[in-house]
Amino acid sequence: NIDYLSSFIVDNAGDNNAELLGAIQMDEGADDMDSEWADKLARRGISTVNAGRAASMKRQTAASHVFQSNKQDMDRSNAATSEIMFSNSTTSSTTADDSVMKVKTAMSNAISRIQDTKSELSSSMERRKAEMELMTAQKERYEAEVAEGEKMSLWFQSTRRYVASLVGALRDLELKLLEVEHAMLTLMESGTSASLQRQRDCEDDLVSLLKERGMLDSVVGRIVERSSRETEQSNNIDEFGRDLSHLVNKERDARICRRCDLISQKVKELIVDDDCNEILLAAKEYGAITDAEENDTDEESLLSRKQALNMAMDAAVSNTSDEFLSLPGMVRVFQKWEQEFPDEFKSCCASTTFIGLASVLVRLELFQNW
Known part of the structure; x- marks a missing residue:
């Protein structure tokens, strides 16, 4: 019985009866085991086996319930998955069509933008080329x-x-030229005034001679104004009441004689032969000379002063x-x-400057040829 019970417990007992199995195995060699203890042990083993069976049934029932629940969950999950997959397949098909249209639209817009950009870049490149050429x-x-x-x-520096x-x-030369020109003009004016005075004296002397000889009115076409010397002769009385007419006549005669001698001397110097034509030409040339009274000293003085100025x-x-x-040279530069x-x-205003500078050189040349 013990062997049967042990095998029964081993076959039907669970993990919770391991202790009981150990106890039976420990006591299987005891010879003094009584029937009461054996019955108790059998009942205990049977209750234990029943309890193990009940527990095993509970576990199997719980496992079955869990399996059924898991199966239902699995079925629901599979159904949901199928629905999702079907929905996804339908949605994917519609979404793919929409995506293709969107991609086409985006590509068309991108191509348009690229073409616009290309056109703008071409225009910009043309503008840049034009700007570069400019x-x-x-x-x-x-x-x-x-x-x-x-x-x-x-050229301007030089x-x-x-x-x-x-x-x-x-400019420096012009200042010096002004001084020398002024001195030369003064010298020429003094010589000219003396010559004019001698010419007036000569004219007065000739008028007096013609008047004394009654020939003044016979000069055809000549109207002579009353000269200053004639006016003086009409009043030949000085401040002391003395008559000075004889002194005036004496000076006039002396001038006439001196003038005639000088003219005759110069005419003789020009006459080579006793040619009448040469005599007439010489008389015609020197007959109107009024500077014949000028002596050599005055002429030399005038020439020496002129040479000093030169x-x-x-x-x-x-x-x-x-x-x-x-x-x-100055003309070439300008x-x-x-x-x-x-x-x-x-x-x-270079033309004005040129005129001012050229005038200095022209005046210098005129002075040197004076």
């Missing part, structure tokens, strides 16, 4: 202007130095460079200036 033309023009400006600057030196030299002018000119005394740079020539 900038290139401006660059070439600026380079030409710079080259022209450099040429102009170099011309400025020449003109500045020319103006300074001719020497003073030569000394003033010697301090000036020959480069600045050449009128043709002509080149006017031809190459007409605007600057006008803005600098």
Whole structure:
């Protein structure tokens, strides 16, 4: 019985009867086991087996319920999955069509934008090319202007130095020329006034002679105004009441004699032979000379003073460079200036400057040929 019970417990008992099984195995060799204890043990084993069976049934029922619940959940999950998959397949098909349309629309818009961008870039490139050509033309023009400006600057530097030196030299020469010209004019005026006075004396003397001889009215076509000497002769009384007419007549006769002697002497110097034609020509040439009374001393004094003024002018000119005394050279410089740079020539009033500078050289040449 014990062996059967043990095998029964082993086959039907669960984990909770392991202790009982151990106890039976420990006591299977006892010889003094009584029947009461065996019955108790059998009942205990049977109750234990029944309890194990009940527990096993409960576990199987619970497992079955769990399995059924899990199966139902699985079925519901599969159904939901199928629905989702079907829905997803339908939605995916519709979404794919919509996506294709959207992609086509987006691509069309992108192509339009790309074409617009290409057109804008082409227009921008054309503008840039036009701007580049304009900038290139401006660059070439600026380079030409710079080259022209450099040429102009170099020419103006040399011309400025020449003109500045020319103006300074001719202004200094002009101051000296003014002084010498004034002295020469004074000298010539004094000589001319003396000559005019001798001419008036000669005319008065001739009028007096003609009047004394009754020939004054026979001069046809000549109306002589009353001269100052004739007026003096009409009043030949000085402040003391003395009659001075004889002194006036004496001076007049002396002048006439001296004049006749000088004219005769000069006529003889010109006559080589006793040719009547030469005598008539000499008399005609010197018959109207009124400077015949001028002696050699006065003439030498006038010439010496004139030579002194010429020497003073030569000394003033010697301090000036020959480069600045050449009128043709100055004309060439100003002509080149006017031809190459007409605007600057006008803005600098170079023509007026040229006239002022050229007048100094012209006056100098006139003085040297005086």
